[in-house]
Amino acid sequence: MDTHSIAFNHIVTSLIILAVAFIISKILRYALNRFVRAASAKLNVDPTKYNFFKNAVSFIVFIVAMMIIFYRIPELKAYGVTLFAGAGVFAAIIGFASQSAFSNIITGIFLVIFKPFRVGDHVSISNNMAGEVEDITLRHTVIRNYENRRIVIPNSVISNETIINSSLNEDETCMYLAIGISYDSNIDLAMKIIQEEAQAHPFFLDRRTAEDIEDNKPAVLVRVIDFGDSSVNLRGYVWAENPIDGFAMKCDLNKSIKERFDKEGIEIPFPHRTIVYKDKK
Numbered sequence: 001m002d003t004h005s006i007a008f009n010h011i012v013t014s015l016i017i018l019a020v021a022f023i024i025s026k027i028l029r030y031a032l033n034r035f036v037r038a039a040s041a042k043l044n045v046d047p048t049k050y051n052f053f054k055n056a057v058s059f060i061v062f063i064v065a066m067m068i069i070f071y072r073i074p075e076l077k078a079y080g081v082t083l084f085a086g087a088g089v090f091a092a093i094i095g096f097a098s099q100s101a102f103s104n105i106i107t108g109i110f111l112v113i114f115k116p117f118r119v120g121d122h123v124s125i126s127n128n129m130a131g132e133v134e135d136i137t138l139r140h141t142v143i144r145n146y147e148n149r150r151i152v153i154p155n156s157v158i159s160n161e162t163i164i165n166s167s168l169n170e171d172e173t174c175m176y177l178a179i180g181i182s183y184d185s186n187i188d189l190a191m192k193i194i195q196e197e198a199q200a201h202p203f204f205l206d207r208r209t210a211e212d213i214e215d216n217k218p219a220v221l222v223r224v225i226d227f228g229d230s231s232v233n234l235r236g237y238v239w240a241e242n243p244i245d246g247f248a249m250k251c252d253l254n255k256s257i258k259e260r261f262d263k264e265g266i267e268i269p270f271p272h273r274t275i276v277y278k279d280k281k
Contacts, residue, residue, distance in 0.1 A: 014069050021065035025058040032057060107155035108138030117141075121167040122243045125158070171242040172205060175250045179257065180231030182267040187232060191222040193260045194236045194253075201256075203249040205239040230269045 117123050117133050123143065124130040131145035141158050143151040166173055177198070181190045198204055198220040206219045222236045238253065240246035261268060 013072055017065050017069055017072070018062075021061050025061045028057050028061065103156040104139045104154050107159045108136070110159065111136060111141070111155060112138075116163060117165050117168070121165055122171075123166070124164040125153075126162040166243040172207070173240050173243045173246040175238050175240060175246045177236035177238055177250065177253060177257070178225075178233065179236070180228060180233045180268060181261075182230070182269040183232060185232075185266045187224065187234075189264060190234060190261070190266045193264060193266065194222050194234065194257055195220040197253055197256045197260060198236060198238045201238075201249050201252060203240050203245040205241050207239050230271060 111117075119133050119136060121133045122131070123133060125143075129143065129145065129151055131143040131151065133141065134144045134150065135142040138155070140152050140154050143153065145151055177194060179190075179194065181187070195218060199206075204220075208217060208219055220236055220238055222234055225233045225235045227233070238246075238249065240249050258268065260266075
């Protein structure tokens, strides 16, 4: 086979490989585009944030195609080995320096897939950070706390945290009202005051079923939890439509219940200390 025929065969082979790479790239981009749109609709995230990921897939496909072309053409193979050997050292340096970035990207993909939280969810993290999820990217998650400050947490960090999601399945929240009364106070009256004040609050949510109402079950359940050193400890279970309303309701009820206790003669005790002198003066 003469030189022209060999060159023609190499050109045809290269064009076929590039054409196949182009088709594979289109198929992968189409599949990723559908996945990103579906995930973004659920997470309420702008799908353009993931364009770089789709472009990276095309880049990788064409890099692999070029490697195949260099391997298939003997005249280019020697140059390719030298080129990729030098590039391998450079890539190793870059890869080592960007381990954290790639870790955040991979974790961001997992967050999109498994959805432990979504944009708009109210979450609490184990290190006492809490707020509303404002944005989710492939690198980090933005949480707007209740002081209107933004907390930017790398995805690789937040994935290792214990997260309490108050909005994962439903927004309705049960708030605990923990109140201690003195041993001399009327327990039944104190429990009645807690129930009345809770039901009178505008954010109170009655979650009783028709059967519960027919069975005369209370709208607000109050239990005697335990006996402290100087108090009988009560706990009321009060429901609200969401965590924000629940927190506001709890603060309001702490005030109104204290005021009702003062009027009705229910004492909220404070600690007493008895000091004994060893040596009499």
